[in-house]
Amino acid sequence: MRATLRWAHSDLRSHRGEALFLVLVSGGIVASLLLATALFGYATNPWQRVFTQAHGAHVWIHSGRSSDASKLARLDGVESVAGPYPTESVTVTSRGTRASVELRGTLRPPSVGRPLLTAGHWLDPSDPAGVVLESRLARALLAEPGDTLIIPGTARSLTVVGIADSAEPRYSPGEQPGLVWALPSALRSADGQVTGLRLTDPEDTDYAVQRAVTVLGAGAISEVSTWQQARAEAQGENRLLGQVLGLFGLGALVAAGCAVHGAIGTRVRGHLRDISVLKAIGFTPGQVVRVFLLQHVAYALLGAALAAALTQGLGGRIPGRLGDAVGVWQGLPGHTVALLAVPVAAVLFIAATTGLAAWRAGRVPPVPVPRPAASAGGRLTGVARAALGLRLPPALVLGWRQAFTRRARSLATVVRLALPLLLIVVAMSAWTTIDRFHSRPADIGLAAALTVRPDAGLDDTATRALLAGNPRIAAAYPGVEVAALVPGQTATIALRGLGTRQDPYPYALAEGRRAHGPDEAVAGQGLLDLLDVRVGDWVRMTVGDQPQILHIVGRSIEPENAGRVISTSLDTLRENDPRLHPTLYQLRLRPGADPHQVADELSRAAHGHLDVHPVANPADGLSPLRGVVLALIAVLALIGITELLTAIGGTVREGERDLLALKAIGLSPRQITGITVTAMVCTALAAVCVATALGIPLAHWLIDAQGRSSGIGAGLAQEPSPVLLVPFGAVAVLGAGALAALPASRAARRRLADTLSAVA
Template identity: 55%
Template sequence: MRATWRWVRSDLRTHRGEALFAVLATAGVIASLLLSAALLGYAADPWQRVFNQSRGGHVWLHGRGGPDGFDPAALAPLASLDEVAAVSGPFRTAAATLETSGTRADVVLRATGTRPPDTARPLLTEGHWLTAGDRPDQIVLERALARTLWAGPGETVTVTLAGRDGPTTRTLYVTGVAETAEPRYRAGGGGGVGWILPGTLDRLAPAVTGQSVGLRLKDPDDTGYAVQRAVTLLGAERVDRVTTWQQAKADAGGDDRLLGQIFAAFGLASLLAASVAVAGAVRARIRGQAGDIAVLKAVGFTPGQVIRGFLLQHLGFAVAGAALATAATLTCGRWIPGSVGEAVALWPGMPGHRAAVAGVPAAAVLLIAAATALAAWRAGRVPPVPAARSAHPAARPLSALGRRALGLRLSPVLVLGWRSAFTAPGRARALGATARLALPIALMTVALVAWSTLGQFRTDPARMGRAAALTVRTEQPPAAPTAPPADPEAVLEAVPGVADAVPGAEFLALVPGQTGTITLRGLGTTGAPYPHTIAEGRAPEGPDEAVAGQGLLDLLGVRVGEWVRMTVEGRPQILHLVGRSIEPDHGGRVVSTTLDTLRDGVPGLRPAFHALVLRPGADPRRVAAAVAAAGREKAEVRGAADPADAPDAPRGVLAALVAVLALIALVELLTLIGTGVRDRVRDLLALRAIGLTPRQIGAAVVTAAALTALAAAVLGTAAGAALGHRLVDAEAAATGLGAGVARLPGAAVLGGLVLAVTVTGALAALAPAVRTARRRLVDSAGETL
């Protein structure tokens, strides 16, 4: 053992540069993986990020105002409860309706000061907070509410409150948009939050107000017990409603399942690619020391001592690199500009933080150890000095194709570069190196496929099941006896920018066995059908025909072509599923038919809304304002929810993943180039001896690296495009959206990736090529033996 340690120390002193590269390469890759894990948690669980960043409340208690509201004497003891860490409020509130550009939404107005509260603090994403300036009637909107109203900083909204003396209407100036960890606004599912100054609330609702108070707990698991104690302390008769962090997280988490699963797959694949790259560098270093190993065997080292020596040495490199990466990421990562630093700063409060910090480096070290053990075992089989020549890869003779290419006066640099890249010293080894380099490139291509797919929500919403950009609900009063009935479709289609107004109705239905609820929609008529996005089968054309989302097919265990039975408002409804549509709403648990089919069971059924299909290039916001101005009845216009509109949309995370994979590919490329130059040094020196100039030798090295990078890039992009298409479709099907949404990047993007990898390979080979071209035969006599 003492001899082994002495050899390890001597080897480290002799090869300081290689040892430093091994440690830094391992540290860089593991640091990139840790940053990637932080970014994945940052993007895949945005609610938790907002909750941690805003010090959100675990429990919100809502009650009435005035003498029937919370007892002021009982509010102070809330902070002294053992389970409570901090209290936010109490805040006076009022239920109201906001309207702008023909779009209306319910809102809970919350009176607060010119400084946001420390606990449950709204996070501004646009504009600024409330100020006591020249504009007294100000409001800050919750992000989902602002997106529904198409309202941003600098615009105005109309607020209406139902008071004792009649409704009160006032115009409010929007100063900002903020995120909150409370349940967000959903159409028909509860109002969002709007923050106003206390003076504004006094002018709007001087008497009719409510109260809300938020509690931040020491332990989230004590939520149920803390709610019981708080309600008992305040008085159960004074508490109208209680919302908890579990409800808010469940409300916000439904739209992120697809992203979370894709990111988890990316994380595992990136870990594998990083381990393969670092393990390849370890194997290359061991191969490069074949001559030293032969000498060790000659002086008496046993194969076991050689194996132990390499294992100890390279495990030390891996552990040192992992420790350096972990320490650097946790201490300095928060200072990185942009979302990366913010993600690292918030990471300790995210679920799975400790597991990721311990698991990512440990998994990388274990995979590196496994690869090192295999390479060390091969090192133990290296023969001693008499067979030293076999330790060097034997050069293959020039193939017939190469000789023919030279006979055709093709550039010898190109011929020798091709031979170096794919035939010498071993075809299997060259193919293996190309495959290892192609792995991170394939994952980069998968990331680009995910990027392109998410971009369809903006560029091609019809393909993502969003053919209708707007939904209009009208309050139609009874027509006068002498007035002809109005045609709402004709009125809406006359609005500039509207291509089609499709009538529709929506019901909740029970599945067979009454164990689950689905959504039944009637859209369009037999003569004017709705343009469903059909991924399988066809659109409904005849009576009792329908299309369903993937979530409904999975729930009922049926396929396209079968009949399904459901219960709608106490009556049975039997439909023939003739197709599968892309359904981004309600987890895909939607079945859609025509209004004519629903009218067979409900005579006189009137449309509850109209889905507006816009003309290409039409602005939904302007069309909504035009619809509100053109309609004779009160119209409520709502836009389709667009996951890509969220500021935490994962494009930045996908870009960071591409950067991580690019670093992994660079490590593999540098290893491949260094190994190739070392393995072919005898061939290059022989070429120097028969008359090739140093410039030609350097050009051959660069050409070999560029050709290898080109082959890996073509292989990686082709495999990544196929894999990404299947992966995105599989994850979309698992989340209920349905397969058929994946979109490949454009040819220009894939071609640019191939070109970038090829150029990077050529540039990375410049320095080794210059060193090789400057070598003299007398400096490398030992390598030619």
């Protein structure tokens, strides 16, 4: 054991930098995997906790006032029912912020879908104007218990008495109205009712919706929301961040394992004589393997322990969503198990790759095998001799030959170095795609910057005149958006009519063509997947009791409503229902116009009769991804540096046998140093080319796969520009040369006696 420890200590002193990098790499990988685990728990658990504690409904059905919703309680598979509750759609304002809300009349907290109070108290019959706000709506309105909500255009006001969490779909400006619980007497003109169904089998949601539509009639149902939709919406960008961290963490773990495997293999080749001596003095093959295995497992354990300790102690202090995720995750039941399992799994993987490489050390014979007199590379190739004949610098020609003479070994080095570089290219593609969301929102389906909804006090003519009078508005597209039942009547989708045939809305198309003729429409990926249709198919849907048949001629990039949107012109919808009038306007602003400033101007000019809010950009919730990408690039760079150090050490050691011959033919120490530097530059250049050639298609595939799974659809990926790729390649190549310069220079200036002993 003492001899083993002395050998490990000696090796550590000889490779301090490599050991430090391995510890840092292991720590970075484990930290990224732990943060990914925290984000997954943060994305799923809060909603699940609220759903469980609230005894949430699996289906919420909005229907007309005249429908007999009490029949739903008698459906097969329905365990319990919430409601029916009368509802009224209104707009409220608080502290200058407007929001569309649904007032839900109820006397006492329901047993199904029960709101979980986080502040204030429940409704009190002695305060008929008191209301309880859903927590996300309260944050959007900056409202607290005691605040007053104004209903514009009326003399009505509501007093906030409580704030509660709910497992129902949360408030989203322009997409989902906020939920407000009120006493039935607070509803002046109820325009519908809502019923919640809790099922005995949550997976029978589609069947339950079909039965509900059959019982009430398709014309009676205006909207259906399910627990799966609410869960997916609640998880949001947190799950995406977790997926990105987990994907890159696993990729970095594989890259680190390959780097460790290469480092041990190179070290075994460089210490064949020492290993033979160890065996000659009594070391068994198992003991030799354990020397390398325990040494690198110790590095991995140290890095993993540091990562786990830092994540546990300081993870909650990370600013933004990552810190919140770690704080919530630390309070979950499976936190301790994950905190132990993730580092242990990473260390076991590194141990497996280490053992595979160290096994070669155990096979070294106890009697040293004499090294061949000739270089393993053989003679100069015809190309190399021709290059020397053209008076190219010998360092350049011999360096290129040294890099690629041993094809199997050179290929393995290039592959190991290319793997972290490939992941960096993928990370840069993710960064560039996020920048595209911000800089060119029209390319990802966000041509409009503002959405305007007039209230009853402003007719269509006055609204158009008001919008036309603002010089910062480039175009205003009238439209209407309604909920429609899909074929099979298992879910609702958004049917949108925007623009006219003379002035069509500029949808961002990823497939097909624009909708020009009658009954033509474009659809999001989420809708195509939901209905299992493709571009070119006809689809039938129901709006109230009105059927609507549309021909899908294109696939649009649709970031709203999980892509479950079908869009046509307002003219097409009005041909089927002449009573339809614009209920909203999508505004495209002139370059340089500030959306918030334009929104303030319109609100003041309309004297509070316009609900104006910016169009939500999905990239706004992905801002933490930038910091994640930078941290991952740093970890991958450490892995690349570790692999470079290994390759440099192997190249210098292999070049020792040629040192005497190179000096004999008259090469100076500077030229000999240039050979090693050139070899490493050529290796790094080959790895950069491989990483770029494979990384860009891989990034496109991964980003498009994520887009399809989220319903937005493929076509989002943006490859890094040459402005990023060229410096990236230059830094990798020049960095390889700079790292190789010092050890190569030391080797070139070794004494002849030392060189003779090295090749003996």
